[in-house]
Structures are given as C-alpha cells and as structure tokens.
Amino acid sequence: MTTPDLTPSGADHDVVVIGAGPAGMACVATLLAETSLTVGLVDAGHGAGGQYWRQPAPVPTPHPGEPAPRRAGLHHDLATFHRLRDALDRGAASGRLATRFAHHVWSVTANDPGPVAEGGFAVHVVDRSGRPGDESTSTITGRALVIATGAFDRALPFPGWDLPGVMTVGGLQALLKAGDVAAGRRVAIGGTGPFLLPVAAALAARGSTVVGVFEANHPVRWLRESRAVARNVGKLGEGAGYAATLLRHRVPLRPRRMIVAAHGTDRVEAVSVARVGRDGRPVEGSAERHTVDAVGVGWGFTPQLDIAVTLGLRLTRDRGGTPVVEVDRLHRSSRPRVYAAGETCGVGGAALALVEGRLAARGVAHDLTGADPASHPAPGPDGVAAVRLGAFADAIISAHPVPVGWVDALTDETIVCRCEEVRFGAVRAAIEAGATDARQVKQLTRTGMGWCQGRVCGYAAALLSAGAPGEPDERLIGAPMPLGALAQTDDQHDAM
Amino acid sequence: MSEFDTSFDFDGRRVPFRPGQTLGAALVAAGTTAWRTTRLEGRPRGLFCGIGVCFDCLLTVDGHANQRACLVVARDGMTALTQEGTGHDDT
Amino acid sequence: MKVIVVGAGIVGTACAEALTREGIEVVVVDRLPVGAGTTSRGEGNILLSDKAPGAEMALAQLSRRTWLEVGDLVGRESIELEEKGGVVVATTHQGLGSLISFADRQRAAGVMALEVEDPLVLEPHLSPSLPGAMHYPEDMQVQPVLAASRMLVLAQQRGAQFRCGLEVAGALTDTNGAVSGIRTTSGEVIEADAVVNAAGTWGGVVGERLGGPIPVLPRRGFVLVTEPLPPMVRHKVYTADYVENVESSGEGLETSCVVEGTHGGTVLIGASRERVGFDTSLRVDVVETLARQAIAIFPFLADVNLLRVYRGFRPYCPDHLPVIGPDPRAPGVLHACGHEGAGIGLATGTGRLITDYLTGARKSEPGAEFAALLPDRFVGAESASESASESVAEQVPAL
Numbered sequence: 011m012t013t014p015d016l017t018p019s020g021a022d023h024d025v026v027v028i029g030a031g032p033a034g035m036a037c038v039a040t041l042l043a044e045t046s047l048t049v050g051l052v053d054a055g056h057g058a059g060g061q062y063w064r065q066p067a068p069v070p071t072p073h074p075g076e077p078a079p080r081r082a083g084l085h086h087d088l089a090t091f092h093r094l095r096d097a098l099d100r101g102a103a104s105g106r107l108a109t110r111f112a113h114h115v116w117s118v119t120a121n122d123p124g125p126v127a128e129g130g131f132a133v134h135v136v137d138r139s140g141r142p143g144d145e146s147t148s149t150i151t152g153r154a155l156v157i158a159t160g161a162f163d164r165a166l167p168f169p170g171w172d173l174p175g176v177m178t179v180g181g182l183q184a185l186l187k188a189g190d191v192a193a194g195r196r197v198a199i200g201g202t203g204p205f206l207l208p209v210a211a212a213l214a215a216r217g218s219t220v221v222g223v224f225e226a227n228h229p230v231r232w233l234r235e236s237r238a239v240a241r242n243v244g245k246l247g248e249g250a251g252y253a254a255t256l257l258r259h260r261v262p263l264r265p266r267r268m269i270v271a272a273h274g275t276d277r278v279e280a281v282s283v284a285r286v287g288r289d290g291r292p293v294e295g296s297a298e299r300h301t302v303d304a305v306g307v308g309w310g311f312t313p314q315l316d317i318a319v320t321l322g323l324r325l326t327r328d329r330g331g332t333p334v335v336e337v338d339r340l341h342r343s344s345r346p347r348v349y350a351a352g353e354t355c356g357v358g359g360a361a362l363a364l365v366e367g368r369l370a371a372r373g374v375a376h377d378l379t380g381a382d383p384a385s386h387p388a389p390g391p392d393g394v395a396a397v398r399l400g401a402f403a404d405a406i407i408s409a410h411p412v413p414v415g416w417v418d419a420l421t422d423e424t425i426v427c428r429c430e431e432v433r434f435g436a437v438r439a440a441i442e443a444g445a446t447d448a449r450q451v452k453q454l455t456r457t458g459m460g461w462c463q464g465r466v467c468g469y470a471a472a473l474l475s476a477g478a479p480g481e482p483d484e485r486l487i488g489a490p491m492p493l494g495a496l497a498q499t500d501d502q503h504d505a506m
Numbered sequence: 507m508s509e510f511d512t513s514f515d516f517d518g519r520r521v522p523f524r525p526g527q528t529l530g531a532a533l534v535a536a537g538t539t540a541w542r543t544t545r546l547e548g549r550p551r552g553l554f555c556g557i558g559v560c561f562d563c564l565l566t567v568d569g570h571a572n573q574r575a576c577l578v579v580a581r582d583g584m585t586a587l588t589q590e591g592t593g594h595d596d597t
Numbered sequence: 598m599k600v601i602v603v604g605a606g607i608v609g610t611a612c613a614e615a616l617t618r619e620g621i622e623v624v625v626v627d628r629l630p631v632g633a634g635t636t637s638r639g640e641g642n643i644l645l646s647d648k649a650p651g652a653e654m655a656l657a658q659l660s661r662r663t664w665l666e667v668g669d670l671v672g673r674e675s676i677e678l679e680e681k682g683g684v685v686v687a688t689t690h691q692g693l694g695s696l697i698s699f700a701d702r703q704r705a706a707g708v709m710a711l712e713v714e715d716p717l718v719l720e721p722h723l724s725p726s727l728p729g730a731m732h733y734p735e736d737m738q739v740q741p742v743l744a745a746s747r748m749l750v751l752a753q754q755r756g757a758q759f760r761c762g763l764e765v766a767g768a769l770t771d772t773n774g775a776v777s778g779i780r781t782t783s784g785e786v787i788e789a790d791a792v793v794n795a796a797g798t799w800g801g802v803v804g805e806r807l808g809g810p811i812p813v814l815p816r817r818g819f820v821l822v823t824e825p826l827p828p829m830v831r832h833k834v835y836t837a838d839y840v841e842n843v844e845s846s847g848e849g850l851e852t853s854c855v856v857e858g859t860h861g862g863t864v865l866i867g868a869s870r871e872r873v874g875f876d877t878s879l880r881v882d883v884v885e886t887l888a889r890q891a892i893a894i895f896p897f898l899a900d901v902n903l904l905r906v907y908r909g910f911r912p913y914c915p916d917h918l919p920v921i922g923p924d925p926r927a928p929g930v931l932h933a934c935g936h937e938g939a940g941i942g943l944a945t946g947t948g949r950l951i952t953d954y955l956t957g958a959r960k961s962e963p964g965a966e967f968a969a970l971l972p973d974r975f976v977g978a979e980s981a982s983e984s985a986s987e988s989v990a991e992q993v994p995a996l
Contacts, residue, residue, distance in 0.1 A: 056579060066527060069525040142578060165554075165555075172551070174550050175552070181576075188526075189530075189532070277539045277540060428554070429561065431549075461560075461564070462561050
C-alpha cells in the first residue's frame with residue numbers, strides 16, 4: 011500500500027486514528043477543521059459510527075422500492091453523527107483524510123527512527139472488506155497515533171448463558187441498529203447500568219415484549235452522587251426519555267433483581283430471576299420464572315485495550331477498578347505521540363467520547379505543529395465539559411457495581427469459558443489448587459485460550475481467582491487472520 | 507414470501523436479507539438462532555456479543571470456515587453452512 | 598537436609614520433585630506463581646532429535662527416562678505427556694545429506710533415528726515437495742505449566758513448602774563462608790543447608806546475589822498459535838536448519854520452523870531466536886517469516902487463522918549449555934539454569950543431577966559424566982560474567 015503524498019517524515023499520514031466511533035469521528039473532524047494535518051482513519055466496521063451510531067453496511071446499489079429500515083428511536087443525537095460524517099466525507103474528498111473501513115488492526119508497532127524520519131507508528135491491518143477468503147494484510151504508518159477503540163459488553167457466566175438466544179445487550183442493540191432485527195418476541199434484559207434502558211426501549215418500540223429490565227442495583231444509588239448528577243441534567247433527560255418509552259410500552263423496570271439462570275435445551279425458553287438482597291446476593295426462594303425467546307445481559311463495558319497494552323502505555327483504574335489508559339487533559343498517553351480517547355480512557359458514554367476526541371485532536375495538533383511539547387494549552391470549554399461528564403461517568407460506575415452474589419448462581423456445571431467449554435468446577439479446582447489470577451487459571455484450565463482469547467470470560471476469571479479485575483491480558487495479535495494473508499505481506503523482509 | 511429479493515443459501519434453504527445486513531442478522535430475522543456446534547460437547551451456538559468479539563457465531567461461508575456471522579455482510583448468492591466443531595475436516 | 602529451590606518454573610519444580618523423592622526437606626521460593634515465567638512461554642519440547650552427542654544429549658536421555666517416571670507418578674494425561682515422536686524435514690537435498698550424517702552420529706549415542714522413505718506416510722499434510730525426513734520416535738511433548746504445577750503439588754504432598762511472592766536478596770553464610778540460607782527482599786530469612794538457583798532467565802541475577810555469578814542471558818522468541826483444529830500435525834515437525842540455529846551465536850534474528858499440534862487442538866509454530874535483551878515489543882517481520890516457513894512445510898496452514906502470538910525469553914549461556922551443579926565459589930549454592938530453549942525437556946534430568954550432587958551419589962569432578970555442565974567453566978572468567986549479570990540486571994521485568 012502506498013500513498014503518493016507522503017508526509018515529511020515518510021509516513022503515510024501525520025495522524026492515524028484507530029476507531030471511527032464518536033471519539034474517533036470527533037477527533038478526525040477536529041483535526042480536519044483546526045489543522046492542516048493529514049489523517050488516516052481505520053475501523054473494523056463497514057462505515058463510521060462505531061457501536062453507538064452503528065449503521066447497516068453501505069449498499070453499493072440501493073434497490074429502488076425497497077422498504078425503508080425502521081430506524082426511528084434507535085439512535086441518539088443523529089444530527090451530530092450526520093454533521094461528523096459530512097465533515098469526514100469532505101476531508102476524504104479533499105484528500106486529507108484516507109478511511110479504511112472493514113480493516114481490523116492486528117498490531118501496532120513503533121517505527122525505528124531513521125536518519126531523517128522521526129519514527130512514528132505502523133498500524134498493521136487485515137482487510138476484511140472483501141469476501142471470506144479474500145483477506146489481505148497491509149500496514150498504515152503515521153507520525154502520531156490516536157487510539158479510540160471503544161469498549162465491549164462485559165458478560166458474566168450464569169447457568170444457561172451459553173444457550174442460543176442469550177446475548178449481550180450490546181449484541182441485541184447491534185442487531186437492531188445494523189440489521190433492523192429484534193432478537194426475540196419476548197425478551198428479558200438483565201445486568202446493571204444505564205445501557206439496559208435504551209436497549210429495552212428500542213426492543214419495545216420495535217414491537218417485542220420486554221418481560222422486565224432486571225437491574226441488579228437500585229436507581230436510588232444515583233442520589234448519593236447528587237452533585238455529579240445535578241450538573242448533568244441533560245444526561246438525565248436522556249434517561250428520562252428511555253424511561254418514558256418503557257412506561258409507554260409497559261416494560262417493568264425491576265431494580266434489585268438478577269437473572270440467575272437461563273433454561274432450555276437447544277435454545278433459551280425461560281429465565282429465572284432472583285431478588286438481590288442488601289448483601290448483594292440472590293435471596294433464596296425469591297426466584298421467579300419468565301418465558302422468553304431471547305435474553306440480553308450486560309454488566310457494563312470493558313475498554314478495548316489490546317493496542318494500548320502492546321504499546322506499553324501506562325494504565326490506571328476507573329472507579330470500578332477497571333484498567334483504562336492513563337491520559338493527561340489533552341489525552342496524551344504515557345508514550346509520546348500516542349493519544350487515547352473515548353471508552354479506552356474510561357467508559358463514559360458518547361457525549362464524553364465526543365469531547366475527548368476533540369481534546370485528543372488538540373493534543374495532536376499541539377505536539378505535531380512544533381509547539382513546545384512541555385507547554386500545556388488550555389483545554390478550553392471541552393476541558394471543562396470533560397471534567398463534568400467524567401464526574402457523571404464516575405457516578406454511574408459507582409452506582410452500578412457487580413453484586414458479589416453473581417458467583418452464587420454458578421454451579422460446577424456452568425460454562426465459564428465459552429470457547430474452550432471450561433466449566434466452573436474446573437476453574438474452582440484450579441483456584442483451590444493455588445491459582446491466584448486469570449493467567450494462572452488459563453494456564454491450568456484453558457479458560458481464555460480459545461477463539462475470543464479471554465475477552466468474554468477474562469473478567470469473570472479475574473473476579474473468581476483474584477476478586478478484582480486484573481491487569482489486562484497482553485494480546486500481541488489483536489485480531490485473528492489467516493496465516494496465508496500474513497505470509498503475503500509485502501516482501502521487503504524476505505532477505506531474512 | 508419475502509419483502510426482499512436478495513438471498514443467500516443456508517444449509518440448503520433460502521434466507522432473504524435486506525442489503526447491508528450481516529449473515530447473523532438475516533438468520534435471526536429468519537428465526538434461526540444457532541448455526542454452529544461446539545467442538546467438545548457439540549452444543550448449539552449462535553450470536554452472543556454481536557460485534558465480532560466473542561467468536562461464538564462462527565459458520566462456514568463459501569467454503570471458508572470460521573467466519574463471524576455478525577460481521578460478514580450478506581451477499582446475494584452466498585452459501586453458508588452450519589459449522590460443526592473446528593470447521594475443518596478431520597482427516 | 599533442607600534445600601531452598603529458587604524458582605517455581607519447570608526446572609525448580611522438577612528439582613523439588615526429585616529432592617523430595619529422596620526425602621529431602623524443600624522450600625520453593627518465587628516472585629511469581631508456579632510456571633509463570635519462561636515455562637509458560639514454551640512449546641513443551643522433550644527432544645533428543647535436536648541434540649548432538651555429548652553432555653547435553655546424555656542429560657536429554659536421562660531427562661526422557663525421568664519424564665516417563667514423573668508421568669507415571671502424576672498421570673501422563675494430567676500433564677499432557679505424549680510420546681508423539683519428532684519428524685525432522687530437510688528442505689533441500691544438501692540439507693538432507695547433513696541430516697542423515699547428523700542422525701548417524703546420534704545413533705552412535707543410542708538415539709533412535711529412522712530414515713523416512715515417504716514423509717507423507719508419517720505426516721499426510723506435509724508439502725509433497727520436501728526431499729526427505731528423519732523420524733525420531735523418542736521425542737515427546739508435555740504441557741509445561743501443567744507439568745510444573747503437578748510436580749510442585751507432588752513435592753508439596755511430600756512435605757515441600759511453596760513460598761510465592763518472595764524474591765531472593767542475598768545469601769546467608771556460616772562461619773566457614775558456606776551458604777546457609779537466603780535473605781529475601783522483604784527481609785525474611787530462610788535457613789537451609791543448600792540453595793538451588795533454578796531462576797531460569799533470571800538465573801544470572803540470582804547467581805550474583807548468591808555469590809556465584811553465571812552468564813545467563815535472555816534470547817527472545819515468538820511462538821504463533823493457531824485456531825483449534827482436528828489432529829492435522831501428528832508429530833513435532835521441524836526443519837533441519839533448526840539445529841544449526843539453536844547452536845548459533847548470532848545476534849540477529851534467526852527463524853527456523855517448528856510445527857506441532859497440541860492437546861487443545863491448536864497448532865504451535867515456533868521459533869525465532871533473537872538477542873535483544875528483555876525487549877518485549879512484537880516484531881511483525883518475525884511473525885510473517887514464521888508464517889511463511891510454516892506454510893512451506895504444511896501448505897494447509899495458509900487457510901488457518903492465527904489467534905495468538907506469545908513471547909518468551911530463553912535463558913542461555915554463551916556456550917549454549919546449561920549450568921548444573923555446585924558452585925565452587927559459593928559452597929552450598931548449586932545452579933540449575935541456562936537451559937535456553939530446552940528447559941522443559943531437560944528439567945527432570947536436571948532435578949535428578951542436582952539431587953545426586955546433594956546426596957553425594959554423584960561427584961562434581963573433572964572428567965565425570967556431566968562435568969561439561971558444571972559451573973566451574975565460568976570460574977575465572979569473571980569479566981564475562983560481570984558484563985552478563987550487568988545487562989540482565991538492568992531490567993528484570995515480571996513476564
């Protein structure tokens with residue numbers, strides 16, 4: 011892959027932004043508007059938007075007369091999305107922005123500084139825009155790197171969670187947003203956090219019966235964080251909107267409840283729901299059964315840190331103990347010329363991600379345009395907004411802990427690692443034999459060694475073995491690819 | 507039968523899809539929730555995370571095993587197969 | 598007798614198993630849990646096929662027998678110990694010639710090496726264009742972390758203690774100057790009659806702290822792990838140039854392909870060798886080269902997904918031989934490290950030798966069997982050991 015107009019350093023772009031969700035889009039739009047830097051934007055999706063503004067894959071030749079997808083009520087703040095997408099389109103038309111969608115980043119490495127060049131970063135990608143079997147690999151280089159890779163749903167095992175029809179709430183949402191498909195006609199939603207509400211509301215609006223939103227915590231907990239909440243009335247309004255939708259569709263919002271089992275043989279047919287006591291444990295004898303054909307569960311989100319860990323960025327913890335990238339006010343990481351924005355710096359929602367994307371763009375602009383790297387330009391109104399929204403995100407995280415009693419629902423037969431089909435009994439035995447973290451559990455039981463590389467079960471394995479989220483796994487391969495695609499990569503190293 | 511005139515073949519039956527949909531979305535819309543059996547216990551699996559992270563929704567597409575149904579965009583005339591175990595012949 | 602074993606990797610746990618088998622009291626100490634260092638980054642090779650006749654070959658043969666004993670004690674299945682055999686393939690006709698003459702020398706040392714008429718009979722998915730191969734039925738495979746864990750548990754059942762989270766700061770010495778225990782960085786004192794340095798890649802640092810510096814250096818390697826597959830690769834298959842690369846002292850990158858299936862269904866593809874200190878970064882060209890080499894041997898791998906790459910730091914000595922035996926400069930200290938990429942395979946024999954030296958069943962004297970592995974060879978070469986421990990001590994990350 012070559013780009014005719016190389017930057018002075020010999021890199022393809024001044025900046026490579028990984029992730030085209032709200033943070034990445036805002037960052038790119040700001041770079042285009044406020045600087046003359048060239049930008050490469052990479053995303054695994056088929057277009058911009060990320061999970062928040064997920065869209066169907068673009069269709070080359072729209073079919074006339076085809077029924078319009080029912081998209082009303084699915085997306086929040088679509089005007090912002092359209093404004094950012096238009097900015098990206100203009101940047102691409104002007105030649106300053108190169109987008110690569112359906113490209114999965116499998117590694118990022120630092121370029122050695124050459125005699126002339128200043129180093130920078132090489133982003134190694136797998137192109138999946140073609141048909142299965144047509145994958146190819148290539149490399150995109152930039153003087154600076156912005157990591158805006160978002161987060162994915164955090165799941166916890168419970169009996170029957172491996173039955174078809176049980177999904178993450180994010181999965182239910184993705185089906186609605188990208189496919190216009192409701193996963194079921196009778197759906198139970200469970201877990202914790204404000205994200206349960208929009209998914210339930212969207213399903214209800216789409217005609218599904220939501221038998222309940224089983225929120226393990228209680229909304230009253232928000233009041234303890236009243237200062238942060240009071241300064242974010244807008245965010246509360248968003249929540250009130252979902253609540254109104256739920257009320258209109260008679261969706262029961264059931265605080266202090268958790269789904270403790272899914273039942274069925276070849277697919278989910280029912281769930282058991284228990285009351286969560288003050289001690290965070292399911293109350294014995296409180297279980298009620300609901301007939302369903304789909305289930306959505308979510309316990310918050312895990313930031314996607316594979317690239318950050320590979321690059322050795324310094325991490326910190328959010329208020330729930332989850333590892334996130336440590337950044338300064340302009341979203342510089344501990345490594346020069348590497349920036350992080352959005353959920354990778356702490357899960358805080360789209361509004362915060364937009365602000366952080368803009369701040370990261372200003373950090374890049376400041377550092378790449380010759381300003382004194384030690385000076386810190388004032389972050390301005392976005393800096394103020396980031397503090398306010400960050401406080402709100404902290405309040406949300408504090409109000410939605412994972413109740414300790416999730417473990418009580420497990421039996422020795424419960425699958426913990428879905429890929430390698432490792433049951434809780436085996437994990438428990440490894441812990442009793444002395445495994446003190448998820449890595450030890452993995453080595454002894456294969457938990458987390460399969461296709462997903464522990465992205466799904468790693469959080470549970472850490473809680474079970476260490477009682478807290480551990481250091482994030484180092485994954486030198488961020489996305490799988492056929493060995494053949496890797497072997498074809500440019501031939502400049504063949505001499506070795 | 508369908509409001510769409512585009513379709514792919516799944517285990518010998520025609521599954522219609524709206525252009526832009528993934529194989530997984532079209533299968534779920536058609537009432538199919540599982541299209542893989544696990545390699546150790548032969549248990550059925552379908553979509554779980556829906557965004558390419560969990561690899562539970564693997565199937566064989568146009569002869570290529572282990573494709574994520576939640577990511578592969580459906581194309582007219584594609585052939586998808588339920589995937590058993592590793593997706594590779596045991597020879 | 599009471600012995601402290603520093604290191605809960607494959608070598609330390611094998612020492613603990615062998616020592617407790619003789620009724621010796623053992624305390625194993627490590628900064629990290631069992632098998633968390635280079636042990637967890639290995640492929641689990643128990644090989645005779647890659648050894649030239651000499652002390653290392655003799656140790657490999659002793660280790661092979663001892664691995665089978667350990668397998669019988671803990672259950673072969675529980676540590677995934679498999680007598681799968683090795684197949685060494687030549688990629689050129691010239692390479693086949695050297696492979697055959699190398700095998701002749703090995704046979705003289707008692708190794709079973711069979712010339713293969715048609716490699717495809719042994720490995721049906723091999724590239725049909727390879728000129729020839731040699732079959733080594735005695736090569737075996739084991740899952741290293743399971744093996745270390747099981748050997749440690751067995752030793753604990755015989756009364757050994759495992760103290761996780763302790764780092765050695767220095768040695769205690771008695772009035773005669775002999776080592777009588779260790780001090781840890783947390784200030785704890787543990788007394789013992791002998792201390793075994795089984796700290797693997799960190800053996801240089803530990804040796805220094807115990808008063809017996811040895812030149813153990815890291816040699817980085819990457820291993821590729823595929824998606825789970827049905828059994829497609831039956832043996833441990835590698836190219837003949839692997840042997841040459843292991844014995845090379847080049848600073849640059851060397852890759853020669855080792856391909857093998859695992860109990861879990863994944864295929865492991867190794868192994869690169871680089872002397873870059875403890876640099877943890879990924880080299881993309883290494884991964885690409887290994888992929889190309891593996892596909893050249895097994896063409897079906899082109900359509901197989903790469904899921905994971907792991908990286909480890911092999912502990913190597915400049916002469917590519919492990920350091921096993923009492924240190925004459927620090928009475929009471931015995932070394933059991935520097936096995937480079939062969940530590941899994943050589944661990945059990947090492948445990949046996951250490952036990953024999955401690956019980957007096959074996960004398961550490963010039964000319965004796967395994968004398969070439971004694972630390973004596975580094976005594977008097979203090980300048981070399983100094984520079985080695987310096988560069989290792991610079992940065993000692995937890996893996």
